[in-house]
Amino acid sequence: MNDTKIFCANNQTKNFNDSSCSTQSPYSHIDITTFMHIFPTIYGVLCSVGVIANGLVIYAVVACKKKMVSDIYVLNLAIADMLFLLVMPFNIHQLVRDRQWVFGNFMCKAVVVADVSNQFTTVGIVTVLCIDRYIAIVHPTSERRTIQWTIIINLLVWVGSILLTVPVMLYTKVEKRQCMLYLDGPEDMYWYTLYQSILGFIIPLIIISTFYSLTLYHVFSSIRRVKRKQSVWAKRATKMVLMVITLFLVCWSPYHVIQVINLSNNTPTIPFVYAYNISICLSYSHSCINPLMLLIFAQNYRERLCKRNVQHIDIGKMRIASVTFLVT
Template sequence: STSVTEAQSDNTDNLSSCTNSSAWSYSGVDAASFMHVFPSIYGIICTIGVIANSLVIYAVATCKKKMVSDIYVLNLAIADMLYLVVMPFTIHQLVRERQWVFGSFMCRAVMVVDVSNQFTTVGIVTVLCIDRYIAIVHPTSEKRTIRWTIVINAMVWVGSLLSSIPVMMYTRTVRRKQMEVCILDLPQGPQDMYWYTLYQSTIGFIIPLIIISTFYSLTLYHVFRSVRRVKRKQSVWAKRATKTVLMVIAIFLLCWSPYHIIQVVNLSVAQPTSTFIYAYNITICLSYSHSCINPLMLLMFAQNYRERICRKKESLGAHLCQNMQSNHS
């Protein structure tokens, strides 16, 4: 993601912008890859993600009677959308070899939007898993209401913003090699960066992964226990639940684990190789793609959202036809 935590050193200048996927200078690295290949990949992810999230937001927002799951989906789509919106800044920096030209205010604003929505996206996926557990295992729970769901989502947004306080405090533009760069400039340099990286990975990956795995495991246990009670009547339901669980966890692991692993490895790398820099950028592509895959999964596998979009298109077409007929008459 654009919230790259950088191993900062005055001697090696091993410093990356928090809105720059290329963590180091391009010396010794094929510059064409960064100026053409990676920006193109980011552009594709951004375009598909924004369109898909827009469709999901449209499908939920235009529904008159919203369910609890709709509130989670709407908030997730908004967080994913905001997370992807800052990608053009990353693309611009890749092309300009880390140069930041948007000023100090935008540097901090883009950083905060990126980091806070990274936490928000993962946070909403986590509470959505808990909600699925309650809906399946405790379907009569009185706590699962629209009002309570709005409160939970608001708490996730506020918590994500509070988790981004270090970014608000220490993001700034500095001059490096006759150009401005946007960085997270922590007071103690490498020492603080070490703790910040662990802090970010713990809150943004380790804790959510533990919660997601735990509640989905409990949900699966309940599903298969119910199947055994009624023998094979609900085998289709059980298979569908299993596939959904495995898909959610697999996508979360695939998109986020490489990014957080390489962030930790980055702390011990004094002079990165070309291979490491390419791998670094690939993990950032994967982390962004999570916000692109989320809405695509909903549009492909959630029939109710597809039906809402199609129904709106049909009603719009019918309305236009009626207007044309009335105009002719």
Template sequence: MPVNDSNANQTCDVFIYKESARIIFPIFYCLVFVISVAGNSLVLFIICQKKQKMNSTTMYLINLAISDTLFTLALPGRITYYIRGFDWPFGDFLCRLTAMIFYCNTYASIAFMTCISVDRYLAMLHRQRCQRLRKSKVVRGICILVWVVVLLETSPLLLKSTLEDRTSHRTCMEFSNFDGPKMAYGLLLGCIFGFCLPLGLILGCYSQVSCKLYKAAKENPVTSKSGSNSRAKNMILLILLSFIVCFSPYHITIMQFTVRRLYNVPSCEELKTLKMFLQLHFHFGNLQEHAGE
């Protein structure tokens, strides 16, 4: 295993597109900010207008909107950061807090998207047997548990500085600021439990629901066209596609680079390529996620 080469990495300027980023990224995040505020306001307004008792799916959607709102609160700081050319002016603690909010949003969104998929799966395949798991009291407990787990997962970011002094600026929440073997293992574990496992659950739910609908279509073509069944399948499919588009590129890039990083010291060109791909995946993933929600 190679020694920590964070000092060597500091000599490699990965911010090769700084001037372009000062224009593109602030515009991009302003767009995400507007979409997120408008989308979440609309979701919460529609939910508040409903007179009937909230069901399990609605409760998960509310928590998804809350997660989105937390993310929105961190955007002004990031917009300022990019306008200043990757220079963070707000101090170490706010940099740590911003990192925690960003990752908290990512993994809370993943968790609640998974909850919605499992909820639709239970509603279709185990409606009577698992009815208790879909009651409001139980769903509230699940939502609280999700937030507790996500906060525990992301709270270590408050304990480690993600602010790094460079030649002419102070970077915040860049991947090179998470250097070191221990952090690499932590990132891999986070990707496995925060991304791979939920993806497997959503794929499993969709395949089981699709199999049931396929069998029902063979046995009774009329019954198989039930609106509720189709909506459940379409909802899980939409979540699966959103999940793959929003989260897969970023996590796959992180995992493959981190594994290679444990055995080989990355070259400057590799670091520049990683920086470019992470920025593209992270930014477009955020746009897709908040546009989709």
């Protein structure tokens, strides 16, 4: 829940922040208002591009008769991002109307839950995808890597992300014509922020980094035992791994870092407010960049969209494609 106002029972609120329950900060209302008017346009562009890109990815996967394990992960990532982008216009409308919510209590809960669950679902799928890539490269003979098992794993991720949004379902409501997460006080806000950051960022990041590192170690160790021709496979894997980690860090690190910092920030400055809103924009852009990365760097999906026949790809190329599907 990135851009929805949070309200504390002691009537202390912040209009720009969703992770603190302290008093209003002495920033310039005109400067902040002018700054905030930029974001509806940015969000509109992200939403439009993201819907088209995710739609193309979904089409490319669904239209393929013979699907690989990686296709299931990619499909679920695209669906999660698409669902989030479809409710983004409600957030845009709220910003345009100076945070006044006009869609009722049910839609308030639905939009905020979609926002938060997208974070947990996306990070969860990326995390299990990292584990799958490790198994595929380090233990290629594993019998557990089947389409059926992959579907079950993704369903469990969806169920888990919904369960993690239960606190949001319970406490989100329309209060004073604003859609907000209504909490009892600063202590509850403190624990909610840690809850969101630890489960939605820190733990997944540790798992992702660990399994990517083990995968890279295996790839570089294998280079010494194979011919130079196969170094192309290693280079592609390395490039995609670095891109995935970089994208994840760039899009989500600023938001979670600022969330934690703000717990002890009772008098936020104008630069802090700017940084916070920019971090929200970066986290939203993740749903747009995900499919763009896939369409640009995964040759297999480009060929599908161009209606080329890729059913006769040799085993070597399929292995390369499997590695390059390390996408968030």
